[in-house]
Amino acid sequence: QKEVEQDPGPLSVPEGAIVSLNCTYSNSAFQYFMWYRQYSRKGPELLMYTYSSGNKEDGRFTAQVDKSSKYISLFIRDSQPSDSATYLCAMSWSSNTGKLIFGQGTTLQVKP
Amino acid sequence: EPEVTQTPSHQVTQMGQEVILRCVPISNHLYFYWYRQILGQKVEFLVSFYNNEISEKSEIFDDQFSVERPDGSNFTLKIRSTKLEDSAMYFCASSVQQRGTGGSGELFFGEGSRLTVL
Numbered sequence: 001q002k003e004v005e006q007d008p009g010p011l012s013v014p015e016g017a018i019v020s021l022n023c024t025y026s027n028s029a030f031q032y033f034m035w036y037r038q039y040s041r042k043g044p045e046l047l048m049y050t051y052s053s054g055n056k057e058d059g060r061f062t063a064q065v066d067k068s069s070k071y072i073s074l075f076i077r078d079s080q081p082s083d084s085a086t087y088l089c090a091m092s093w094s095s096n097t098g099k100l101i102f103g104q105g106t107t108l109q110v111k112p
Numbered sequence: 113e114p115e116v117t118q119t120p121s122h123q124v125t126q127m128g129q130e131v132i133l134r135c136v137p138i139s140n141h142l143y144f145y146w147y148r149q150i151l152g153q154k155v156e157f158l159v160s161f162y163n164n165e166i167s168e169k170s171e172i173f174d175d176q177f178s179v180e181r182p183d184g185s186n187f188t189l190k191i192r193s194t195k196l197e198d199s200a201m202y203f204c205a206s207s208v209q210q211r212g213t214g215g216s217g218e219l220f221f222g223e224g225s226r227l228t229v230l
Contacts, residue, residue, distance in 0.1 A: 004154075043116070043203050043221030044155065088155065098145050098207060098219060099168055102155040 003027055006089055006103030015112050019076040023089035023103045026070065030091040030101075033065050035074045038086045038105065047087075048074065079110045114138040116222035118204050124228045125194055133189045133225045135204030144187045145205040145219060146179065148172075155203065161187065194229045201226050 006023045013019055021035075032051055036044035048063040050056045050072075056063045062075040072091075076083055086107045090100040117136045125131050137144050146158040159169040161179050178190045187206075191198055205219040 041223065043205075043223050045221070046218045049218065090155075097168060098143055098160045098205075099157045099170070100147075100155075100219065101157070104154055 010107040029093040034090040036088040118222035137206030141206035
């Protein structure tokens with residue numbers, strides 16, 4: 001079983017749609033959960049960071065972590081064409097490491 | 113806005129040649145990292161570096177790889193004898209501190225150096 005699994009998509013939605021992106025993981029030791037956005041030919045950029053279970057909201061973005069199901073989600077409300085990018089989930093198990101375990105990334109296209 | 117800069121943006125090399133990828137982390141950051149992404153695959157951790165020494169490395173980071181902070185601003189990744197399978201995008205990243213230590217451990221990534229080994 002892969003450590004972090006993420007549907008690569010591509011996912012295509014109309015502007016204004018609610019987007020749901022998900023990752024599952026197998027390692028119950030993961031405590032820190034992140035979502036990165038990666039535009040074409042750019043490095044990953046941190047969008048959301050969550051410690052342990054729960055929800056976190058930042059503007060149009062909401063991150064959810066369900067540790068009991070080993071499942072994390074990123075919701076994007078009122079999606080915009082500028083949200084078109086690859087979204088990577090990432091996780092780590094310790095506060096003493098910069099080693100992140102990434103998912104495959106989901107490519108999102110928001111059509112005007 | 114401060115950013116991590118990487119050079120070269122693209123390097124083509126022959127198998128067996130040595131390659132050095134360079135990075136200038138954000139100036140007040142203390143932790144430095146290299147990650148790589150083979151085309152179509154996941155971003156993978158290679159190594160973390162703090163206080164002039166490797167703090168953690170992955171199984172990918174074998175004896176062919178080395179890292180160095182030769183001066184106060186640069187952070188380099190050297191591949192001694194490149195293989196075809198080393199072809200990838202290499203990302204440098206830096207952070208003020210480790211993740212989860214009370215403050216922002218956010219990793220800031222550069223735009224990457226694409227390495228093509230022929």
